[in-house]
Every structure is written in structure tokens, then in C-alpha cells.
Amino acid sequence: MLGAMFRAGTPIPPNLNPQGGGHYFIDRDGKAFRHILNFLRLGRLDLPHGYGETALLRAEADFYQIQPLLDALRELEASRGAPVPTAALLHADVDASPRLVHFSARRGPHHYELSSAQVDTFRANIFCTDSECLGAMRARFGVASEGRAEGGPHFRLEWAPCPAELPEAEYRRLGLQPLWTGGPGELREVVGAPGFLEEVLRVALEHGFRLDSVFPDPEDLLNSRSLRFVRH
Secondary structure (H helix, E strand, C coil), X not given: CHHHHHCCXXXXXXXXXXXXXXXXXXXXXXXXXXXXXXXXXXXXXXXXXXXXXXXXXXXXXXXXXXXXXXXXXXXXXXXXXXXXXXXXXXXXXXXXXXXXXXXXXXXXXXXXXEEEEEEEEEEEEEEECCHXXXXXXXXXXXXXXXXXXXXXXXXXXXXXXXXXCCCHHXXXXXXXXXXXXXXXXXXXXXXXXXXXXXXXXXXXXXXXXXXXXEECCCCCCCCCCEEEEEEC
């Protein structure tokens, strides 16, 4: 994959962003890329003692299609036996896509007006190497109960809160759906990205994770786009 990214005549993939001056930004995990480079330089897997992010490194190796590294990770995990339950990684990101929706609003028996409303669609990804915490995340957002769960250590969410000016019938016709969190008797709607990230933070802290990085502004936690947690 790295060779294909920089091969002459190859279309630039969406993960690669030219920065000018011969610099490129690859939209992948920067900390894991250190070990990708070391493997390509040395030809062997050399990880720090107690390294607990092999699941993330395996996902990165799969993205870059480095089969020898995938083989080395499988050998490492087999030699370790069962994974240590205390070491885990949690990553959550969310993005919003606004769009303008036009619809006919009934103002009287024979009177209709063309109206419009902005609808914000949110898409979120949650990746966690701890199955117990991942299960708690699914339960918090009602994923399993609605049959939207995916296999592997991750799942995706998509929702769009209904604007006050958009009729309920038009909202349903567009195939949009809200996102709810909480248990029976305490359901509340997740209106936007801050509400989603607040719920992720609560579950992460309940399972012993600590916040490792915030993107793009470390000083503005709930208005960020990406949170990364670790547990050692």
C-alpha cells in the first residue's frame, strides 16, 4: 500500500493528503506507524516490553498490506497466549455532514409552501480491543438491541437529530433516525458530537481507561473529532 501510494501515475488515495514541499499526511494512527517503519527498516518486529496495542498495529498492518508484519504479529500473539485483559486501546471518532433539505409544508387546506431545513448527519466509529468495554459501548448506544452490531473490535453509528422546523413525516420519509443512550426509563437523545463523546468518555472511565490524546484541540475535549484512550 505504501508503494502504491507514492508510485507515479497512481491516483492519490483519500488517506493521503499532500502538504506541499514534498511532505504528505497519511490519515492513519501516527503512534502505530512508528512500529510499521521500524519493521520495514529492520525486517523484524521489535516492540516495547508490555506493548498492549497489537490489535491496533494489526489493523494498521492490514491497511498497509504488509503480510510479513501480519505474520509476525500472529506469531507474537500465539507466543503470548491469552491476551492480558488489563491492557487495552479505545478509539472513538465522530464527524458531521450538514445538508439542506427542501420540503413542502402545509399551511392550510389548499395552501403549501416550499420550506427548507438544515439536517446534520453524524457518523461515528468506535474501536476497542477490550470486548467487555466494547459490549458496554454497544449497550450504551443500543446497537445490539437494534441489530446494528458488526463483527470485530469495532462498530459504526450514524444518526441525524430531527430539526424543529422539519415535519416528523418528512424526517421519516428521508430515512433518518435519532440516536438514544441510557437504560430503560432514562433514555435521552444524543443530539450532536459533544453528547456522543461525553457518553464515550463515561464508559471509558468506568472501564479503567485514561485519555491519551484529543484531536484536533486538546483543550476542547467535547468539541473534538477524535478521542483515544489507553489502559495499561
